Structures are given as structure tokens and as C-alpha cells.
Amino acid sequence: MFMMATCLGYADDGGSRPESQASITLVKKGDVQGYELTTRAELRDNRPEGKRITIEEDADYARTRTGNVAFDGLYALAIREARENSVNQISDYAYANGESVNVQAFQTGEKWSYVWTRDLAYSLHLSLAAFNPERAAASLMFKASALKPSVRGGYAEQMVQDTGSGGSYPISSDRVVWAIGAHETMKYLSGSGRRDFLSEVYPILCNTIEQDRCLVFDPRDGLYRGEHSFLDWREQSYPQWSADNVGVIGNSKAVSVNAANYFLLKTAAEYAGALGDGENRIRYQLWADELKAAINQHFYDEEAGLYRTYLLSEDGVYYLPLKRYDLLGQSLAILLDVADERQVQRVIASYPTGPFGPPVIWPEVKNVPIYHNQGIWPFVTAYWTKAARQANNPAAVDAGIDSLMTLAMENLSNMENYDYISGKADVRTGPRHGPVINSRRQLWSVAGYLSMVQDVVFGMETSLRGIQFQPYITAGLRNELFADTNIIELNHLAYKDKWNDVRVHLPAVGSFQEGVCTVARVMVNGVQVPTGFVEADALLSHNQWEIFLEAPVGQGSKLASIRVVDVTKxxxxxxxxxxxxxxxxxxxxxxxxxxxxxxxxxxxxxxxxxxxxxxxxxxxxxxxxxxxxxxxxxxxxxxxxxxxxxxxxxxxxxxxxxxxxxYRTENQRIILPSNEMKNRGGNLSDQHHFENWGRPNHELTTNSFQVDRAGVYHVRMEFSNGSGPINTGITCAVKRLEVRQSSGPIVGAGYVVMPQSGSWLRWDLSNAIEVELQSGEDYQIHLSEDEYSRNMSYLQSNERYTASNGGGRDPYNYVNIASAQVFYNKPIE
Missing domain, CATH: 2.60.40.10 (Immunoglobulins)
Incomplete structure (x- = not known):
């Protein structure tokens, strides 16, 4: 077994790990092989009870032959689990009261029989777009939606933001990762299938871009607001006081979301060019270039050599750059081309890892259960491994491969997550228990494992035009994992309805002790080809690739290291x-x-x-x-x-x-109560607040007010939103706020976001709209809805939502309003 604890020289001081508790045996030889995998590890939910599984390869799918039974058998396991997650019906309790819907899709895992946007997008990007492009395309279209027929105006077909913190969008805004999965799927379609898919995808990209530009983009710093991508359990990765205060999450800005937006803009510009939409090609490319610069300016921490996970803001005005980091954000910054070459090297060398792999957040939090906190998530480890390959950091690549192999083997499945300290899928002793939730054959974990084998070890890379293989064979891989063979094979790999057998010829065992092999020559169907992509049209129905590697020369002084942390301290x-x-x-x-x-x-x-x-x-x-x-x-x-x-x-x-x-005195705040507002719609309750207010034609206007000094002011609405719980739902309230001089001109405007809190009796303040006010002038505050004041209840796909408010034929944007509050902040500069 490939034991990187030895290869990387972990000292036996508590920072190392015990010997593997699993073994794998070849029980059937031949073109299609069978394996038996057993473990002594404690299994999550005690499944399977016998701690033993058999894996039979399928002749219709890819398989490896590497001389290493564990490597070949675990790849066969990932293929099988990908097939098991390929379903024709999906269901979730929150939709249609749990009734099934017919769609050829990838379900999220053994415990999760539905399709979620981010899980799907990352899974497709890692490997499942290649596994089944048609199913990938169908799954993506299930996670896009038109507006409900009752909705007037606005941007039509958009990506779906799933249920989430504070009622989902725009508190959560990482739906844009859909574009990553869509573009990867595009690579595996051809002819009319690709043209049709492009014609469907492009409007979805554009409409989502334009909607988010209105609602979550901040022109002051050029960044997008919203909760981290994937790290979506509030107190797990944000301050604990955010557990019941999700407005701060919506106001903050995450590097993962901004990296995904950069990819979305760059991809939309490319598609616009392909479709002859010159105006959008120029506009979206400009926005992409500006966003990339803003990400590097505001998120990159030069001292740490890492991208900050997020910029924290309670009101949407001041942003706090925190020294907190996450693995997915680092990996996306590298793989989506946000980071430059120097940053790529530093990020991979600087992010911490441990005896079982890298944690998804850093540092960990003592008094929070294991999940994202103190957690290893294999799909993120796979992304880190791919990023390490791009950085040419063999130590990190070895550690990533070892983590993915060891944890899958010991748990007899590609689990959702593991404890960072012990590597276990279930910890029930000690100060922190967890992971709180875990599932076997989690879709993105399966996809990550396949990606490690295909994209990292065998070096598969595809573009819109072709395919290439640039294997990444480190000294550790050659001298340990593949020590018993001189050729490793990836056979029966599908690419655009063409089959590919890939044979990688290795240099002699022991011919190098550090570094990475280089490609000497590549032959396809007996003909030597230049290094690089081979166009799809040049391939036959069945192709034989022969790739000859040679030992590295003179890399020793250039080799990068990784940061290994002693988890006992x-x-x-x-x-x-x-x-x-x-x-x-x-x-x-x-x-x-x-x-x-x-x-x-x-x-x-x-x-x-x-x-x-x-x-x-x-x-x-x-x-x-x-x-x-x-x-x-x-x-x-x-x-x-x-x-x-x-x-x-x-x-x-x-x-x-x-x-x-x-510190603020009473005369630095003006409260404009609801019982002094003019309303269209809703009703005044107890002279305190408007309720049943929030339909598209409803409006509120304050009485005129003056400020006693000129200055910069922050305008916030006092609201309650009990339409759903704080941790899920689709009814985060969004309205447009305008500050008007009584003579008519608008002097400040923006969108106020008022998330679900779980109770209509709880009162919170919205994000702030910053505005300059002059003394002696009369002003009014106007609250209404326009065609961009949107939450996810406006999407037709959520007509089926039955868990709480927001389903059915009409959108739900109701919110109770108690006052408008005007806070003095500073003099006008």
C-alpha cells in the first residue's frame, strides 16, 4: 500500500498515522476483474456489517491495470459508485412532499437522492461530465429554471440556488458554479448535441450574470457578495454568532464564489464570441479581467501565501480581511486561473495538511462539531491534488493521492467526509464528535477519486477541440505504488463515443528518487504525435495511446515542499x-x-x-x-x-x-417608525409594523425627515422574516430602497436583503445603503419591488417546493417592516 507517512518522512511523534486497516485481494483475473475489499476500521452506521465488499468491473466502463491491486480495485469501486449514483428518478422531502420526479440525473449520494447545484457542478467538473455527458447535461438543465408564469419582467432562465442559509439567494450566491459543470460537459458533446447545448446554456449564463450584477455585485470593490461555496453551515466556518445572524454571511464576500464568478464571466465571453455576440464578448471579458484583479487585491494574503476565505461584513459597508483559509477556495483560485505562477507555488506549499490529508478550513475551531470544521472532504482533496499537479508539487500530489486511496479503502466507499485528526468517518469520543452528517458514495467524492486517477496520474485533459494525456508520475508513485510494473494502463476510456486505451511506459524503478517524470514521446495508433492536444476529429473509433516517460533530470533543488502539521498539538x-x-x-x-x-x-x-x-x-x-x-x-x-x-x-x-x-449617541440615529409611513399593501399591526406586506406592487414611503449635519449615512430597514427557518428555505426577502429628496431626485439607492430568521417576533436590521445627506434638505425613504428584487421563489422549478413558503404558482417576497433607521457615519470627504 502507498503509505505517504513513510514517503514524506512523518516523524512518529503523534503526527503520524497507524498502518492501514484494510486489504484488497484480486479474486477474478482477466480482461474484466473482480476484487474483495475488507477492513477492520469502524464503519459509519456499521455499513456494511460484515466489513467486506466485492467489486466486479464492468466491461462497458474504463478500468486500470497498474500492477497494484489496491489502485485498480479502488478505481473499479469509484466506477461502480458512479454507476450507482446514475439514476432515473430523484426525490427530496422538501419537493412535492417527497414524491419522485423522473429525470436521468446524478443523485448526490447514498443518503441524498436529489440533485443539488453545487454538488452536481463540482462533480461534473471533476470527472462525471466525461463519465456520461448526456446525463450530465440533463442534470444541469434540471438545475436551471425559467421564472414562474405569474412573474412579470426580470431575467428569465437562470441557474438555481438551492435551499440554504436565511432562505437561500442572495444570502447564498454560489449557484454560479453551475457554469463550471456546464463548460466541462460542453467538452464531451459534439455536433448538433453541442450546438443545442450551447444554445441552451448561453442565455442561462447571461441571465444569471445580469441578475447577480444587480443584486450581489459590489461596484465599490468589484467583488461579489454571498456565502462560501460548499462551506454552507454558518457557524462551521463563520463566527459562531452568525449561526442566528445570517445577514452577515450575505454581506460578506468569499474567494470561492468570486473565483467561480470569474470563470462564469470568462466562459460567457468565450461563448458570446462563438455565437457572434460581440457586445457581450467585450463586456463580459472586461468584467472578468476586473474581477480577477479585485480578487488578487482583496483576498490574497501575501504574508501567509494563501487566499483568505472571506471578507467579513455585518452591514455591507466595512469589510474585515480575516486570516482564515479554506482548501476549495485555494484550489479554485489555482485551477480557474485566478492565481499567477508565483501564487500557485506559494498556495500549495503553504496550506497545511496532516497524516490523513488536508482539512477543508484552517485553522480549526475548538467548540464546533466535526463537519466542515476539522474535516477532510475527498472532493476538495481531489481539487487540491489537481492544483498541486498544476503547481508541479510532487509532495502535495503524493499526499493527496495517498489520502484519497487510504480513506476510501479503509471505509469501503468514497465517503462524504472524515475527521481531519483521526481520519475516521465517525468520531464519538473526545471533545468534538462527527462528522455530523456523512454518506457513502457521495457523488463529488466519487467524482474526485475518478479525477485523481484519470486527470492527475494519467494526466487526461480535454478542451473544446481535443484530448491529451500528460501523466504525472512522481518518484513516490513510481518506486512505491507502481513498483511491480513497467507499464500502467487506463483502458476502455470513453471520449465522444470513441474508446481509448492508454499505456504509460515508466522509467526503471529506482532510476530517480525525487521529482516527476517527463514525457519523452507520445504515439497514437502507432504514429508519433506532438505533445499537446489531439483533435477529436483525428481519433478513430478505438485508439491506442502509447506514452513514454523518462526519469527527471536536475529537478532536486527546485522541488517544492508541503506544510505538514502535527495534529497532536x-x-x-x-x-x-x-x-x-x-x-x-x-x-x-x-x-x-x-x-x-x-x-x-x-x-x-x-x-x-x-x-x-x-x-x-x-x-x-x-x-x-x-x-x-x-x-x-x-x-x-x-x-x-x-x-x-x-x-x-x-x-x-x-x-x-x-x-x-x-460608540454612537442617540442623536446620531434617526428612527422612522412604520406607523408614520404611507403604504400600498399590507396592514399596520399594533402601531408597530406592517405585516402581510411584500407583494410585487406593495410600497412603503416614510414621512419627510432632515439630518442636523451633512454627512455619510447608512440607511437600514428594521424587519422580521419568519417565513422559514434560519438554515434553509427559499424566501429571503429582497426589496429596492431609494432615498429621495422631497423635491424628487434619488440621492441613494440599493437593494436591502432581509433573510429568514425562523420567527416573525424577531427583529433585525438589513444591510446598509450608504448615502450622502445634506442638512436642511427634506428626504424620504421609499421601499418597493422592481424586476431585480428576486429570491428563489420566483423560479418555476420551485413551484414543487413544499417544505415551507415559496412554492406554488406565485413568488413569496413578504417581510414585516417596523422602521427605517438612518445612522450617521462620517463627514462627507
Whole structure:
């Protein structure tokens, strides 16, 4: 077995791992082989009870012959699990009361018999578009939708954002990863099938781009708002206080979502060119170039050599750059061409890994269960391995392959996730249990395993025109995993209804001890071809590839390393708990004409503190829990919002931050109550708030107001949205807010997002709309709906949604409004 703990030189100090508890035996030889896989590991849900499975290859699908029974058998397992996830009916309790719908699709896993946008898109991008392009296309179209017939105006066919935090879109906005799966699928279609698919896909890309440009794009910094892609369980990867405060998640900006938007824009520009849409080709390419620059400017952390996971914002005005990182975001930045060559090298060398593979977030959080926190997710490991190949980092590639093989083998399946520290699929002892949810044959885990074999080891790469193989054989792979053969084979691989047998000729065992083999020559059907893509039209119905590798020369001094963390030392893998404001000492208050901050932490003496003011660090490495801002003497003219984080000095691991606190006097806020508003629609309840308000033609307008000083103000709506729970649903309320001079002109406008909270009795503040106001002028605030004020209940595909509000023929954009609040912030510059 390929044991990278030995290959990479892990010391036996608690940072290493035990010997494999699984074994695999070849029980049937021949062109189509059979394998028996057994394990002694504790299995999730004790399945299968006998801790033994048999795997029979299918003559209709690809198979490997590498001289390594484990490698060949685990590839056969992934093929089988991909077939098992290929279904003709899907169902979910939240849709049509759990009734099945007929569609040829990829279901999400053994426990998840439905299709989810992000799971599908990443799975197709990794390998399943190649596995079955027609099924891939059908699955994608199931996750796109027109508007409900009752909806007037707006952008029609769009990508579907699945149920999620605060009622889904626009709190969650990673539906754009659909484009990654669609483009990969496009590569495997040809002729009229590709033309038809392109004609369907292009309007979906354009409509989604235009809708998101209105609602989630921030022109001030050129980035897109919304929850991380994949990391969608609030307190698992955001501050714990976000668990019931998801507005902060919608206001924040994630590197994964922005990288996906970059790919969407770049792809839409390419398709526009192919279809003769010159205007959109220029416009979308310009937007893509601007976004790439913005991502690198705002997310890349030069000190850490990593992309920050997100920029945190409670109000949508000030953004806090946190030293928190995630594996998918790093990988997408590399694979989607956001990072330059230097950044690619640094990211792969800098992201931490452990004895069982890399965790999906960093650092870990002590008091949160295992899931995304302290979790290994094989599909993300596969992405990291592909990114490591692009970085030409053989140590990272070896570690990724070893992680995927070992964990699948010990658990007899490509599981959804594992514990980062122990490598187990189910931890029930110790301070943290989990993973909280886990499933066998999880779709993207299966896809990730196939991708590791096909795209990394055998080096398969496809474009819209052709295919190539550039195998990536490290010294570890050659001298350990493939030590018993001189040729490894990937046979009966389908590509555009053509079959391919790929034979890779290896240099002698032991001929090199480090580095990566280089391709000496490539022959296709007996003819030597130049290195690079072979056009699909040049291939026969059955093709024989012969790829000859040679040992590397002179790579030793250039080899990159990886960052291996000792998981037995808590402060090396966890961040401190987040500090708390000390309200007993006033938290933020005026003392001798300056603002004094007081906060608490349980590990004073073991941590240091950093303080941020209006999104920028203003103090660092403090060892006390009280600090006076000597630059805050103008607090009456400029509002300062503070955030505190704790840091372990020895590891540099950072806590989540506190919620922000600001010192504000009553005369720096104007409250415009609902009982003084004019309304169209809804009804005033208890002189406190409007309810039953939110239909497309409903409006609210405040009485006129004035401010006593000119300045920059933040306008927020006080709302309640009990239309669904805080963790799922499709009815996040979205309305357009306009600040108008009473004489008519609009002086500020934007969209206010008001997520589900689970209770109509709970009152929150929306994101802020920033506006400059002059003293002595009369203003009004107008709240209404236009054709871009959209949530996912407007999509026709959600007519079948039955778990809560938003299903049926009409959209649901209701919200209760108690007041409009105008906050003074600073003088006009």
C-alpha cells in the first residue's frame, strides 16, 4: 500500500498515522476483474456489517491495470459508485412532499437522492461530465429554471440556488458554479448535441450574470457578495454568532464564489464570441479581467501565501480581511486561473495538511462539531491534488493521492467526509464528535477519486477541440505504488463515443528518487504525435495511446515542499476561541475624550489580541483586555466600529472575530417608525409594523425627515422574516430602497436583503445603503419591488417546493417592516 507517512518522512511523534486497516485481494483475473475489499476500521452506521465488499468491473466502463491491486480495485469501486449514483428518478422531502420526479440525473449520494447545484457542478467538473455527458447535461438543465408564469419582467432562465442559509439567494450566491459543470460537459458533446447545448446554456449564463450584477455585485470593490461555496453551515466556518445572524454571511464576500464568478464571466465571453455576440464578448471579458484583479487585491494574503476565505461584513459597508483559509477556495483560485505562477507555488506549499490529508478550513475551531470544521472532504482533496499537479508539487500530489486511496479503502466507499485528526468517518469520543452528517458514495467524492486517477496520474485533459494525456508520475508513485510494473494502463476510456486505451511506459524503478517524470514521446495508433492536444476529429473509433516517460533530470533543488502539521498539538491546528465584549466594563465607551475598549477571553496570557477599526487593523499583539484608541478623539464626527480577534503567538492561528461594536449617541440615529409611513399593501399591526406586506406592487414611503449635519449615512430597514427557518428555505426577502429628496431626485439607492430568521417576533436590521445627506434638505425613504428584487421563489422549478413558503404558482417576497433607521457615519470627504 502507498503509505505517504513513510514517503514524506512523518516523524512518529503523534503526527503520524497507524498502518492501514484494510486489504484488497484480486479474486477474478482477466480482461474484466473482480476484487474483495475488507477492513477492520469502524464503519459509519456499521455499513456494511460484515466489513467486506466485492467489486466486479464492468466491461462497458474504463478500468486500470497498474500492477497494484489496491489502485485498480479502488478505481473499479469509484466506477461502480458512479454507476450507482446514475439514476432515473430523484426525490427530496422538501419537493412535492417527497414524491419522485423522473429525470436521468446524478443523485448526490447514498443518503441524498436529489440533485443539488453545487454538488452536481463540482462533480461534473471533476470527472462525471466525461463519465456520461448526456446525463450530465440533463442534470444541469434540471438545475436551471425559467421564472414562474405569474412573474412579470426580470431575467428569465437562470441557474438555481438551492435551499440554504436565511432562505437561500442572495444570502447564498454560489449557484454560479453551475457554469463550471456546464463548460466541462460542453467538452464531451459534439455536433448538433453541442450546438443545442450551447444554445441552451448561453442565455442561462447571461441571465444569471445580469441578475447577480444587480443584486450581489459590489461596484465599490468589484467583488461579489454571498456565502462560501460548499462551506454552507454558518457557524462551521463563520463566527459562531452568525449561526442566528445570517445577514452577515450575505454581506460578506468569499474567494470561492468570486473565483467561480470569474470563470462564469470568462466562459460567457468565450461563448458570446462563438455565437457572434460581440457586445457581450467585450463586456463580459472586461468584467472578468476586473474581477480577477479585485480578487488578487482583496483576498490574497501575501504574508501567509494563501487566499483568505472571506471578507467579513455585518452591514455591507466595512469589510474585515480575516486570516482564515479554506482548501476549495485555494484550489479554485489555482485551477480557474485566478492565481499567477508565483501564487500557485506559494498556495500549495503553504496550506497545511496532516497524516490523513488536508482539512477543508484552517485553522480549526475548538467548540464546533466535526463537519466542515476539522474535516477532510475527498472532493476538495481531489481539487487540491489537481492544483498541486498544476503547481508541479510532487509532495502535495503524493499526499493527496495517498489520502484519497487510504480513506476510501479503509471505509469501503468514497465517503462524504472524515475527521481531519483521526481520519475516521465517525468520531464519538473526545471533545468534538462527527462528522455530523456523512454518506457513502457521495457523488463529488466519487467524482474526485475518478479525477485523481484519470486527470492527475494519467494526466487526461480535454478542451473544446481535443484530448491529451500528460501523466504525472512522481518518484513516490513510481518506486512505491507502481513498483511491480513497467507499464500502467487506463483502458476502455470513453471520449465522444470513441474508446481509448492508454499505456504509460515508466522509467526503471529506482532510476530517480525525487521529482516527476517527463514525457519523452507520445504515439497514437502507432504514429508519433506532438505533445499537446489531439483533435477529436483525428481519433478513430478505438485508439491506442502509447506514452513514454523518462526519469527527471536536475529537478532536486527546485522541488517544492508541503506544510505538514502535527495534529497532536492543539494550538498548532486550532485557533483560540473568539473574544467577547465586556459589557460590565462598558465594552466601547468614552473615557477622557477617547474611546476605551473592554473585552474578555478565557486564555489571557496565552493569546495576543488584534483590534480592527472600520475594517482596518489599528492595534496588534496586545496582551491585555483593555485598550484606548488614542486616534478616536473625533468620535462625535466619525463613527468607529471595532472588532477584536485572538491569536496564538506560537502558531499564528487566529480566532473568529467578535461582533463589531461602535460608540454612537442617540442623536446620531434617526428612527422612522412604520406607523408614520404611507403604504400600498399590507396592514399596520399594533402601531408597530406592517405585516402581510411584500407583494410585487406593495410600497412603503416614510414621512419627510432632515439630518442636523451633512454627512455619510447608512440607511437600514428594521424587519422580521419568519417565513422559514434560519438554515434553509427559499424566501429571503429582497426589496429596492431609494432615498429621495422631497423635491424628487434619488440621492441613494440599493437593494436591502432581509433573510429568514425562523420567527416573525424577531427583529433585525438589513444591510446598509450608504448615502450622502445634506442638512436642511427634506428626504424620504421609499421601499418597493422592481424586476431585480428576486429570491428563489420566483423560479418555476420551485413551484414543487413544499417544505415551507415559496412554492406554488406565485413568488413569496413578504417581510414585516417596523422602521427605517438612518445612522450617521462620517463627514462627507
Amino acid at each position: 492543539e494550538k498548532k491546528i486550532f485557533g483560540p476561541l473568539q473574544p467577547e465584549w465586556d459589557d460590565a466594563r462598558g465594552a466601547v465607551m468614552v473615557v477622557d475624550g477617547k474611546l476605551r475598549l473592554s473585552f474578555r477571553h478565557d486564555e489571557v496570557g496565552e493569546v495576543v489580541f488584534n483590534i480592527y477599526r472600520n475594517g482596518k487593523r489599528c492595534a496588534e499583539n496586545l496582551r491585555v483586555t483593555e485598550w484606548v484608541d488614542l486616534d478616536s478623539g473625533n468620535y462625535a464626527d466619525t463613527i468607529y466600529a471595532y472588532v477584536v480577534e485572538a491569536v496564538y503567538p506560537e502558531s499564528g492561528n487566529v480566532s473568529h472575530p467578535t461582533q463589531s461594536r461602535a
